[in-house]
Amino acid sequence: MAQSKQGAALDRKKLLADPIMVTTIVLLITFLTLFVLYPLAILLVDSFVGDGSFGLSIFKRIFNMPSFTKAIGNTLKIGFVVGIASTLIGLLFAYVEVYVRMGKLTGGLFKVVSMLPVVSPPFVLSLSMIMLFGKAGIITRYLLHIYDNSVYGYWGIVIVQTLTFFPVCYMMLKGLLRNIDPSLEEAARDMGASRFKVFTSVTLPLILPGLGNAFLVTFIESIADFANPMIIGGSYDTLATTIYLQITGAYDKPGAAAMAVVLLCITLMMFGVQKYYLEKKTAATLTGKASRARMLIEDKSVRLPLTILCSLVASFVILMYICVPIGSLFPTWGYSFFPFTFKWYQLVFTRYKGFKAFKDSFVLSFISAPITALLSMIISYLVVKRNFKGKGFIEAVSMLAMAVPGTVLGVGYIRGFAGGVFHTGFLEELYGTAAILVIVFVVRSLPTGTRSGISALRQIDKSIEESAYDMGANSFKVFMTVTLPLIKDSFLSGLVTSFVRSITAISAIILLVTPQFLLITVQINEFAEKGSYGLACAFATILILITYGAVLLMNLFIKHFGTSKALKED
């Protein structure tokens, strides 16, 4: 069938007849290549030829550093433990929500817990951990009278990361459990299985791939996490912090590049397994929707212990989050708590240029959010609705960005853009500007936005857009008048999510920010490291207020201008 080329050639011709579409695709591919692939590629180049000759000499050098090999071990160990703990706690929460009749209070607690990690900066839990359980911790020192408790190190990181990441597992597993057809479990009960037996022989096997999925997602998040190990890790270094120190402390850029390659390999491997093996399996075992509502467990002997346990965990998490705003009001951290004072806030805005920090963070995130949201919607549109060469590339690379830890990306940008592209001086002026910070924000938030855009677009019947196309609208018109209005909600939430992600980001940005920009997260990190927890808490509190405000604003917006409303009115 040699002539099958004609159809492809015609498709190409039709595409070329659409200049806006072609320009968009070309720009997208350029953007992704330049700002996702190239920085990673340059890391490889750097680590193989960084000291003049091609070879493994740099890898030999870093693997001979005891601090590095130890960091690998530490990172994997933490990732593993945090992955398992988060998955289990997440499963408990999901199971209780889907299977057990809950009171209003517990339901409310669950909702707050699922939303907190979205709106809060990554290191909030670390701060409150130190405040509650540290040497001068409110609980350890003043309630339990333990004077030498150390939260820094392995346990600190594990606890903080678990509490940070388990809500993600909870949300993932909740969706899976909801999709199990209750009649499967009822059939097993009917044949004489106890509730526990049903759980182990029906429910568990069905969601096993989902559990693996949740574990790997958390694992990747954990080993990519920079902020928490930085603040609460103490001398217990992970890969992310080691790489950071290798650059900022030892000024060993090729070494850091090689380390980043090692970290990237680990996350990519996990990501590959998760994406191409587990995700498919999950979809295969749980396809259909539940046929009808599930009979909730009313039995007190099951209900009470489970709800109490979950409520306790949830309350504890909420307490941890509340600690930070309260801590910002203490006159002297760890020594005197009353009377509450606003002096840290005063200091933030007078001596520590707080206003500039908020302005810089806010403006940069405010610029990058719409870019990210629009870009991710365009990518999802192209991936879901259109057919062209290079589509696979666009999809793969924008998803790849999800598996790249911020620290790795940061090192890649330093190596890739500090002397211009390939050290030729091309685009040299980019480095150190606001533009590159915005680009990092965009690249870091793109995968989440794209994923939600893709799932929103899959819900829309392909023929709706085809009909507009058929009526005489070109691709641009179709996108603007049909696609975008139909996924307005997803667009708005993508807008806010990327704003929140950007304003709370630290891992990549801390490596790239130059002194002319003051970013809140970087400030918090600095003050926390110096031990000025009052200031760190004050900064963090204002940050939480901003992000929370943004989310509230979004919900208000969706409620009033969302798609569902527009469809209801006459």
Add this chain to the structure above:
Amino acid sequence: MEKVKKGVRLDHISKIYKDPKTDKEFYAVKDTSLDIEPGSFVTLLGPSGCGKTTTLRMIAGFESPDEGEIYLGDEPINELTPDKRDTAMVFQSYALLPHYNVFDNVAYGLKLRKVPQAEIKERVSRVLGLVELEGMESRMTNQLSGGQQQRVALARALVIEPSVLLFDEPLSNLDAKLRVTMRTEIRRIQQEVGITAIYVTHDQSEAMALSDNIIIMSKGVVEQMGSPQEIYYHPKNEFVADFIGEANFLPGDYIGKPGKTIVLRPESGYLADEGGLPCKVVLSAFMGSYQNYHVMVGEHLVKLQEYNPKNKKIYNVGDECCLVFEEANVHLLEA
């Protein structure tokens, strides 16, 4: 504004798809040539997977043919994108824009063509009158019934005055009764406007009721093209005979024509005590307007429908009798 009517011509069109599982290529449409006359109503009819929808989508421009050329009137249109083709499609799922009301849905194509505001208003209200949806302009599409939504979809396609209207199984989402009403409507409007229409369906009664010409497709190939009568009474092969209406096949030897196959429609034969081919009744059921028989002629099963059974002799299962038909009422195929 009277428009010159245009026909559609397919010149040796093929479309090749890849089976995603086996990675093997196959012809979804194979070497198909059609000549659709201006102003006629033509139906592409066939079982699912026969290539009828692919053919329609190639005419609309959503798919590109791998071989051959498509002409609209005299103009080759292979290279035109759907928005540049003078065709308008009515989709199976209606595909109305859910964020627009009825008026905006219908006006969408006119706005894209930069038609002046006043003329848009005038044309939209005229076409809404044609599909009998006056006064519904400000309704959102999800407040309409399935039949009304389909009328909006039709109005939207008509209002831009395309050279060709394309229908992709537009009635399959409606209930049976509404389907019958709507197909009469579609035929009425098509004749009123005098537009060329190409209609895809797998429902033979729809095809019969609507079309000037029916094109029967199977496995990517056109089996026969002709008027409904032609196709019913003179099917070219067993597939067409069996697909349109019901058909019994008997070897020609029974009427002294060896090498031929007799196509006997269920209503063309009847049972009698003597005078035809000896047979045995294996099923006899009263269906109201007719008596349904299955009889065995030798090893061949023949299905019969005898209308007005009230005044006829009813044969029961196990009865031995004769199958009678006249040669003028059957069609002969080369076996």
